[in-house]
Every structure is written in structure tokens, then in C-alpha cells.
Amino acid sequence: MIIISGKELAIARAKKGLTITELAIKAGVHRYTISRIEKGMLTPRLDTVGKIAKALDKPVEYFLEK
Template sequence: MPAPITPRLAELRRQFGLRLRDVREGQGLSQERLGELAEVDRKTINRIENGMYSPRLDNVFQIADALDIPIKELFIAHGVSPNE
């Protein structure tokens, strides 16, 4: 059984998920549609957005490609514009 994650990792997962949700919703995409475009299961998108799952790096690449954004855009803190 995996060890529990630290509070810091939990917060980073939460921030990543919120950022992904912001970008996805900003593009008018449902979780299902993003999953189709990224070739990732909708449940995986949901778990990432809710901070319940740490995505594999390959998934991050696929999601960024599907959103047509640079990968670094997914790592900008939730609620912070890329130019800040």
C-alpha cells in the first residue's frame, strides 16, 4: 500500500487540478471531450481536477497537447495569470 502523501503534495495536486479545470472550462470543453482529445479517460481528468490523482508525465503532455497550450501553462498557480 502506498504511503500517504504529504500535505504539500496534496496542495500541489489540488492547485494543478484547479488550474487544469480553469483552462479546460476556459476553452469550453467538458471533461469527457478533453479526455477524448487527450486520449485519457474522463474519470482520470476528473480525478486530476479534484486533486485525487497525480497524473503521469505522459498524461500531462497529452493533456497540454489536447488543450493546445504549452505544458508550463498547466503549472501556473490557480488564479494567477501567466504574465504575473
């Protein structure tokens, strides 16, 4: 199971100046997916993390819990 940091996701999204909806469109995932990940309510699949990371120009490892 992959555990990603919702906090890091929210920070990276804010630094890019994107709303949840804008990031979701850019990453090709549902906006509720982004919201639930940021709130710690959803553990995404690796492919979803990859899409989000690519949309934010970050490596997947950036979002992994430390």
C-alpha cells in the same frame, strides 16, 4: 513526482468550452483521469500531462504547481 494544478486544468478546460468527457476524448485519456486530476485526487504521469496540455493548446509548464 510531477505536481500539477487541478484548478488550472479546470480553468483551461472551461475556457476551451470542453466538458471533462470531451477533453478526455481529445487527449486520449479516460474521463475519470481528468476528473481525478481536477479534484487533486490523482498525480498524473508526465506523458498524460503532455496529452492533456496538447489537447488544450497549452505548454506542460502551464499546469505545474507554482
